[in-house]
Structures are given as C-alpha cells and as structure tokens.
Amino acid sequence: EAASLTHSEGAGGLAEWVLVELQGEVEPRQSSGLAGSLLGDLHYTREGVPVLIVGHHILYGKVVQLEKPFAVLVKKGAGEPDPTGPHTHYNVTALIKTKLLFKTRPKPIITNVPKKV
C-alpha cells in the first residue's frame, strides 16, 4: 500500500506557514469546542519579540528558525474510506520554516474593573 505526498498544485509553489508553540494545552472557554473561537492577539515588539495575549495572560516568545522544517500534510478525501484503492493521498499543503515559541510562563493580566469599550 502506498500513500503519496504530492505537492499541491498552486501557482508560485508551496505556501509558507508559521508554527506557534505553546506550553501546555489550549482549552476552549465555551463547551462548543475550539473550532471558530478566538485564541488571542499576536503582537511584535519593535525589536521583533512576539507577544501573545491569550485570555488573561501575556506570553512572551521568541522567533526560532527551524533547523528541520516541517511539511504540513492534509489527508485527501478524509472521511471517505476508498474500498477499491489502497492509496491514501496526502497533500503537502505548506512548509513551515519558522516557529514562534512561547515558553515563558504567562504573565497574568490583573484587572480591577472591566473597561467599557
């Protein structure tokens, strides 16, 4: 059985995505799950340090150029088992060469009074 990883047909080659690495797990606020929900705001300082505000936390990170880049694979025709062919196809959708690593412990944001927008 062979699964082929084909380069997705797109003009200008493969897209480049970015990886964001967070410590621990991300839990949804609502019971409806993560899909569609907000994670937070990603800023950069003028020196290029990434700053992520997630809920009541501020996370400071650093930009890491990956020694070993990642390929992002998406299963083609997922959810449809093919009874005739054994071939699973994975599309190489993007490459990731950079990651934003947030390793420092988050700083909690202390609020006294909720500010009206």
Added chain:
Amino acid sequence: AMRSRAEVDATLQTAKLNPAELLPAVHCLSFSPQAGAGECYLLQLEPGLCAELEAGRSLVIRGEKDEQAVLCSKDKTYDMKIADTSNMLLFIPGCKTAEQLNADQASCDIIHSQIAGFSNNYWELRRCRPKLKKLRKLLMEDPYEGPDSQKDPTLTFSKYTTEDLLSLIQASEEEILHQLQVINACKIEGSWRILEFDYEMKLLNHVTQLIDSESWSLSKVPLRTCLEELGSLEPKEMIEHILLSYGRRYIDDGEIYFEMHEDKICRAIAQMLLQNAVKFNLLEFQEVWQQSVPEGMTARLDQLKGLALVDKTSRPETIFLLKVEDLPEENQERFNSLFSIREKWTEVDITPYIQDLCAEKQTVGTLLTKYARSSMQNGVKVYNSRRPIS
C-alpha cells in the same frame, strides 16, 4: 464577530502594554472551523527533503498493513515515527513575522489569521536502509528458466512490473532499480524477472566456452559475434543480458564489447560448485574451482565474501555456502542467525555478513560494539553473542 481595532487597543491597555513599543500590525488569531478535525499532520523534514518538495517533487509513504511505514524520496528511504511533544503546536497560514511586517509598511492594521490546525505530535524521519529483501523474495516466486522451461504453463504466477514493485517494496525508486541491477534481474515482456541459477550458469557457460574457442581477450568480447554464434542456442536478449550481468559494456571503434568481470564469474562458478553439498574439503574445492573458471582467470578466496565461509578449525579445513542474502534483514535477527551458525567470529570473517547493515554513518565496528561482545582467543580478537543463543 471579528475583533475591532478598538477591542485590540482595549486589551493592550488592560494588559498594560505600551503600543508605542509594539509594531502597529496585530494578528487576531482564531481557530478555523476545521481546526479540530485532525486532518492536518506535521512531518519533520530531514535535510534535502524540503528542497525536493520546493522543487515540486513528491514523497511517498510505503507500507502494507503489517509493515511499519517508511517515507521515500526519489532516492532515499526513511523510517517514520511519531514524536510527542508536551507542547501544543498551532499551524497558522498567512502569519507574518516581524521582519515581513517591517518590510511591508502598508500593513499597520488587523490581520485576521485562522489557525488551520493544531497538534501535540509530529512525524519524525530517520534515514534507513531500504527494505529490499522482499524484492528478491517476490522475484524468486517465479524465476525465469529460459524458453525451454519445463514449468507447467498453466500455472499462473504473479508478474511484477516496475510500478508493482514501487507499491510493494519499502524503498525509493532509485534504490529499487539499483538493487534490480545488483541481482542481475532483467525485464521480460514488461515484468522484472530473476534468472533461475542453473539457467544463468548455462548462459554464462555458453559465453565462456565461446571466449575460449575464439581465443578472445577477456577484456574484449564482441557483442555482435556472441549474438551471431549463440543466437541459435538462446534468445538474443538473454545472451546480451548475461554479458551485461558479468561484464562491463563499452564501445570501441563503433562496436560494442564487454570487459568480463573476473571476480563475478569466479564467484558464480564457486556458487555452482558449493551448492551441491553441505561442505567441502577446502583444498579439493580450490583445485576444482580453479580448473572450472575460464582460462586466464584466477580463483581467489577473497572473491567469495558474503557467499561462502571457511572453517579453519576443522581438520582438514572446509568451506561451505553461506549467502548473506539468505540471512535475516533486521539487525538483531541477523546477528542471532550468525551466532547460531558459528559461536565466535573474527572481524574479517563476519564483516561481509554485516556490512550491508551499516546505516548512513555507521561502521562495522559500531555494529559489533552494539550487537556483540569481544574476547581474545589464541591471540586473536573474536566476537560472540551478547545473549545466549538457543
């Protein structure tokens, strides 16, 4: 509802961050509707693979249900393993780095980025030896015995084309094609076939007898004359195939010649002699062997590495057939098998039987350190098993 500039600024204020110290652009990250579906996988790329993908080349994952999956590029094979991380990895399309934001002065607003997926594991690759033992096994299901084969023509056997082999063998295309050459396989009616050994020797014998009767130099055997003289005995493709298998093809003055490979021919003849008994008296064997090889060739024991083993402890000394390709492919199993054949091995004797196990940067020495224990015997260093062999 998408976040507004006002909301972003309010958050900054609450967080007591000074907007003046930040770049004006902000990414508002949210999870795409498909983010949790788990259809996105991360594959960590070994050096060279990224460039292959960028050049538009494909990678293939190969493996039957009972095999551990490997990833193949055009010419290399990699083991695949899941690596877990205690962290959460989010993959974000269209997320810009600070450099990109600085370079593009127009972006000073909100960038709504959707997280395409997330994972806490990824596939790790490690270059491995191509798993080629199966190739020989498949082709040995139905070796080609020549046009006069006595085989029952009503029996149907699987025939393997290059495409078939690519989907069945856990190796890259180049590694497979190279191995086909090594085992002297040939294409007959579109399928790859390995010659039945007796038939192969029959073909070789036709050629060596002709060389002898024509008194040709072993390094200048003309293709044209071979085909003319032997074409009535065997198919021309088979004559050319045997010349290619046991010689080096070259062109001189517009004619095709072959420089016959002394070592390969002597080795094949040794196999032919040795397969007839469990073991032979070494001196007797060497005499018969030298008499059997073509005039002008010298039979030497070092031609038999990985094919036969000499027992220097028996009186008289003996030699027996032991083909490395008949031994297990996996490292530990290979060593177990070797140590059950002989308890203690010198490095010289064992090397031909473990050389093919060496991974990219491994040496025979590192393999021996890992899988064997050394001791001294009569002033010579020998290796034996680390564990008891039943």
